[in-house]
Amino acid sequence: MAKPIVAVVGRPNVGKSTFFNRIAGKRISIVEDQPGVTRDRIYTEAEWLNIPFTMIDTGGIEPDTKDIILSQMRKQAEIAIETADVIVFMVDGKEGLTAADQDVANMLRKTKKPVLLVANKVDTKDLPDTFYDFYQLGLGEPMAISSANGLGLGDLLDEIVARFPKQQEDIYEEDTIKVAVIGKPNVGKSSIINTILGEERVIVSDIAGTTRDAIDTPFTHGEDKYVFIDTAGIRRKSRINENIEKYSVIRSLTAIERADVCLLVIDASEGVTEQDTKIAGYAHEQGKATIIVVNKWDIIEKDTRTMNRYIKDIRDRLAFMLYAPILFVSAKTKQRIHQILEMVKFVSNQHAMRVQTGMLNDVIGEATLLNQPPSDKGKRLKIYYATQTAVRPPKFIIFINDRELAHFSYTRYLENKIREAFGFEGTPIWIEYREKGGDE
């Protein structure tokens, strides 16, 4: 389930960080490819009433010192409008209304996204006289909070959570394959999506009953139903500066969470970057199927070994997903673009595949005969029985005598044997051990 995104926008010194730290849970830092970009203070995972969400501190952008406050705030507001589900606009309740607040309010009023106007530093129950000026911003009733001593935060969080979009998952039929197109800015995500959607057999559907801007693109291809997840920011080209990069990563992460199959798009002229590795790692951990799509293949000067060199490099850098098929495409010339949906359908089936318990145990039994399970201090790992307990991703539980003896390398070996026998192409496989009770 995708987590909603909340962005906090406001002038420097209004107390965004203080607010953030009050609400923040664990922070995740994002690897940057560009030097000189503020590294932490980007976003955090938080939770209210058991509803998890992601909070972005747009104050984290301090691109260059020449920038005046106002232009920075405009950028913050743009980023918030582009990426967030709910925007918290924070003003300084102690200082009162400023011209810069007016300016940002003008921008925020134009978005259809919910905006909550919050006056921070209202440390006592009595509202300051200047408080009423905030009504002039045209963003509805200001809420008074004090981040420093925690006043009003619960009420604010209630209001934020109440404005989260309804989850869209339910509106797609069971057999719809959800596809996230992920990757860095400019690798050609929108070009690939638009090329696929322009294909003859593809019919883009309407989403019924959605009130906010549609963020997904559902379509059919022949008999098969698909939806490209969270395409709003991708298909509509954003003209936001370079700093959008790290926020686009956050969007990628939430898209991955909702998807069945991820298309990890890599720019052939750049190869696999650190950012790609990070995003790919997330898809892997989340148990999603992945296809690696190397785009812009048209601009690469090729000889007979070029493709193999690329494959080797990708396998080296993304060694944790050797299961992911690699496609070399060009959105520009349409080379091999038609293979993408075929591959999506194939790996989606692999992702949902269930194998018979009898066959699985034959494979495991044979594997242990070929390569004896490890032993330690005279005790040998015994494998009693294996069963598949889940799909999307396929999950196996193996009953054994002693978990201590089940080393990573042997698990890897068993995984390989399972793959040799059944395929499971494009999908990670989860293997869990259970100690069989009462035995030895």
Ligand SMILES: Nc1nc2c(ncn2[C@@H]2O[C@H](COP(=O)(O)OP(=O)(O)OP(=O)(O)O)[C@@H](O)[C@H]2O)c(=O)[nH]1
């Ligand atoms: N009285 C009072 N002071 C506060 C409150 N919240 C924050 N402050 C103070 O306001 C100052 C600025 O707070 P920050 O949280 O750093 O503000 P910021 O908006 O993150 O500022 P930038 O990092 O410049 O974007 C600090 O001195 C805080 O202690 C509050 O609720 N009441």
Ligand SMILES: Nc1nc2c(ncn2[C@@H]2O[C@H](COP(=O)(O)OP(=O)(O)OP(=O)(O)O)[C@@H](O)[C@H]2O)c(=O)[nH]1
């Ligand atoms: N030569 C070549 N250029 C391409 C190809 N695909 C995309 N481009 C160009 O690469 C640039 C970026 O393409 P987009 O499709 O906008 O990339 P994106 O990943 O959606 O970018 P963001 O919206 O910033 O995330 C554009 O100038 C495209 O024309 C390709 O296969 N070959």
